[in-house]
Amino acid sequence: MEPEEQTNGEQSTMEEADERHAEQMRRRKASYDARKAAATKEKGLIIVHTGTGKGKTSAALGMVFRALGHGMRVGVVQFTKGAIETGEAAFAKQLEGRVDFYTLGEGYTWETQDRGRDTAMAGRAWERARALIGDPRYQIVVLDELNIVLKYNYVPLDEVLDALRHKREDLHVIVTGRNAKDELIELADLVTEMKLIKHPYKSGVKAQKGIEY
Numbered sequence: 001m002e003p004e005e006q007t008n009g010e011q012s013t014m015e016e017a018d019e020r021h022a023e024q025m026r027r028r029k030a031s032y033d034a035r036k037a038a039a040t041k042e043k044g045l046i047i048v049h050t051g052t053g054k055g056k057t058s059a060a061l062g063m064v065f066r067a068l069g070h071g072m073r074v075g076v077v078q079f080t081k082g083a084i085e086t087g088e089a090a091f092a093k094q095l096e097g098r099v100d101f102y103t104l105g106e107g108y109t110w111e112t113q114d115r116g117r118d119t120a121m122a123g124r125a126w127e128r129a130r131a132l133i134g135d136p137r138y139q140i141v142v143l144d145e146l147n148i149v150l151k152y153n154y155v156p157l158d159e160v161l162d163a164l165r166h167k168r169e170d171l172h173v174i175v176t177g178r179n180a181k182d183e184l185i186e187l188a189d190l191v192t193e194m195k196l197i198k199h200p201y202k203s204g205v206k207a208q209k210g211i212e213y
Contacts (some may be wrong), residue, residue, distance in 0.1 A: 044171040045189040046164055048178035050147055053194030054212075060142050060174045061088055068098055072139040075132035079125045079177075080105040080145040086213045100138075102128050105145070115152075120152035142170045147177025150184070157181055199210050 047063075049056040064074050076092065079093055092101035104125035125151075132141045149155050161183055164173060175184065185191050207213060 023209065028139075032101055042170075043189075044167065044173070046167075046187060047172065048077040048147075048180050048184060048188045048191045049174070049176045049194065050178055050185075050191070051194035051196075052178055053196040054195050054199070055172045056176040056178070057088075057144050059192070060144060060176050063172075063174060064140065065140060065142050068095070071103075073140045074135055074140045074142065075098045075135070076101045076144060077125050077129045077132065078103045078105060078144040079122055079149050084213055087210055100132070106129060118149075118152070119154045122149040125149075126155045126160070130163055133163055133171065133173065136168065138171065140174065142174045143176070145177040146175045147180045147184070148183050151177075151179045157183060160184070161187060 047060075049059050064076065067074055076099065078089075078101075086103075088208070089101055089103050092099045102125070105121055129141070129143050132138055140147075146160070150157055150160065164184075164187060167173060175188075180191070201207075
């Protein structure tokens with residue numbers, strides 16, 4: 001059986017809907033083109049990934065992957081990780097000379113349960129981070145879980161803010177970790193908050209290779 005032919009009224013309604021959609025897209029494109037034309041400045045960004053949801057480090061490493069495609073050199077400092085070997089650290093070893101990857105933690109503070117030791121480790125990691133920020137060979141520096149050490153005051157916030165304010169103009173710095181300080185958010189050019197909606201831990205699913213580490 002042949003489908004029923006559309007009535008003139010139905011066809012007219014669809015044509016009107018199509019035209020409204022086309023007009024909406026024209027207005028959206030015009031607005032986007034205007035914003036794009038006005039954005040002429042180029043600068044190194046301070047980027048913050050924070051929030052309770054997963055994906056903060058993963059998003060930063062996605063930017064690293066993108067930068068490598070453009071031939072950029074990247075430095076990464078992981079502040080609290082180090083209790084287990086991660087896939088990103090293992091892969092970085094294969095990219096020597098393009099990615100310099102420093103895992104300078106011993107796990108989260110509830111794992112070490114030693115504030116003095118955590119503070120000392122964070123201090124060493126921050127010294128490495130400052131060296132990378134000051135090194136003109138790098139176009140991007142990732143400070144993974146820096147927000148955690150700032151939360152517990154393992155590294156002075158004022159010192160971090162000062163280093164970021166005085167970084168090289170064309171250097172991008174990406175900071176990750178939940179509980180980002182308000183002062184860092186204010187300083188940053190781009191801030192994204194990852195929101196937790198659902199997590200496999202709550203269903204008894206353990207951390208898995210290639211997903212969590």
